[in-house]
Amino acid sequence: MPGTRSGVAWSNLKGAAQDIVDSGNPPTKPQVPVTQAITTPLQNNINRKLNGFLSLRTPLIGGSGTAQTKPQNVSSVGNAGEGTAKDSANKSISMTDMYLDSNDPSENVGQIHFSLEYDFQNTTLILKVLQGKELPAKDLSGTSDPYVRVTLLPDKKHRLETKIKRRTLNPRWNETFYFEGFPIQKLQSRVLHLHVFDYDRFSRDDSIGEVFLPLCQVDFAGKQSFWKALKPPAKDKCGELLSSLCYHPSNSILTLTLIKARNLKAKDINGKSDPYVKVWLQFGDKRVEKRKTPIFTCTLNPVFNESFSFNVPWEKIRECSLDVMVMDFDNIGRNELIGRILLAGKNGSGASETKHWQDMISKPRQTVVQWHRLKPE
Template structure:
């Protein structure tokens, strides 16, 4: 595939945030260095149990009104690396607030990491019944996305813990498919014009990312080749909703000889005016996608010039998806 083909560019839009063209002279790409692993990962090791256990301690400081969480250790984690080990770390939220996130250090090459790290969450005691403590255990990968090992959710503080005294807890780490919502979009390819059109229609039941119980979602579409992002576009942002309606078209110029090597990585993002934009969930379509993503792409190619629409469930993005430059 000749990436320096001058026809292989994003269709130009009349807007201020036009994209910078892909730099040339990249040399020969080595797909094995950039190829992404499946977004859904190794399902065999994720379904149900078999993900190890997490030990942690809870305490509540009534004077300072803060929940004290000590992540002690994890045991019997599944091996995610070829060496038979993992490089685990833990992220922790006090839901529904996702603005405050804590993270442990990464422990290299171990399935039984001892963290012994303490994190503080300011919260009134009266609010505890409405809060959930969410632990996500990840395997760090220096060159690719960080693979999620599993999660622990604690939502009945007052029944479990003997506040204000310390309470030691141990929970099985589970991998459950978290419901992040669904995205509907259509694909249409015009071979004669070499034009790929993605129409973002709407989303439903998105995960709430703000403490208000809503989100400010927009959709970012990345044109991918062998795991490398070539171009990206985004929709407008819809405020304070979990069921946004877009009806916005995004167009890429893709010659027929290149269409088989291309895929689309689609991320639903939560806009944050002050902090960083967060990924709500992602899906992928293309010949190398899984199940629905591959079938949708195949249907588009089978029926050229005809928009083909489907709902796609969003999955967790466990690799870094930086927001587009301003």
């Protein structure tokens, strides 16, 4: 009611006047809060660029996630990560916080030089991977065979890679990649991930170091050049696997039962994984027989309840081993290793794995159950 508001206002005014008299200070003008839009230089630059294009045409959005043909040393991705286009502003902020660079890496693993440019007319991000500097030696020759894997997080399905540069710690790649169909607003919710690997012909490629650059931090008004210190990849916990071993000397049957896993490392953008287990029976360094479990979708705590039996003579039971790999299934690209263990009597992947094998031998015909921590390599 008007009368009520007037009475309250008069009461407040009297109280304020009395406070002034008591304090002896002259009255000051009341501060009226003013709401004002705040824009950064980056936003101003982007807005100026967008005014000429958004009024003319709808930004192009490519329909596929496959690489298109470009001139030599050029690669592209059309609308990579369309399935994650619904990211909200809150998600982009949390991703930025997650991947912010540290200016004080714990270990010096070299640097990488690259440039970024945005084509507003064609809604395309242009990345040039230029060179690496002072990379660590991963080979016995005192050199490495480095290459760079490129992704735009949170999309991990679409990967691009540079060519391998042989026997060098200061590689020059000079390769260009095009990420097409990315309106600037969508691009700013992405994080550029550059991961440098050392190619290994006979085993898994070794990780050298990586860089995360939130694209909301980049001024796309012009071409930007970056030198970034590589960070050693984080060695996170991979989870645990519950398994049992049983050996029957009478019929030479070794049985491995994969019961369940817990707290597996998430490999997909939904915070889950699609785990399955791959098992190799080995004699020395020679792989003899392979088995696999079914794939379990969208879970970090799968229950496998899968048993595999192998024919192993008693005289060879101490020489053999089981390489147990928990994998993440990927529809596009290669399946990723979540973690692994090596069950063996002599050179297991840890004391727990060796003890499990020895307990199996010392207790024939008995099922020995044990939890194991998965290792990243």
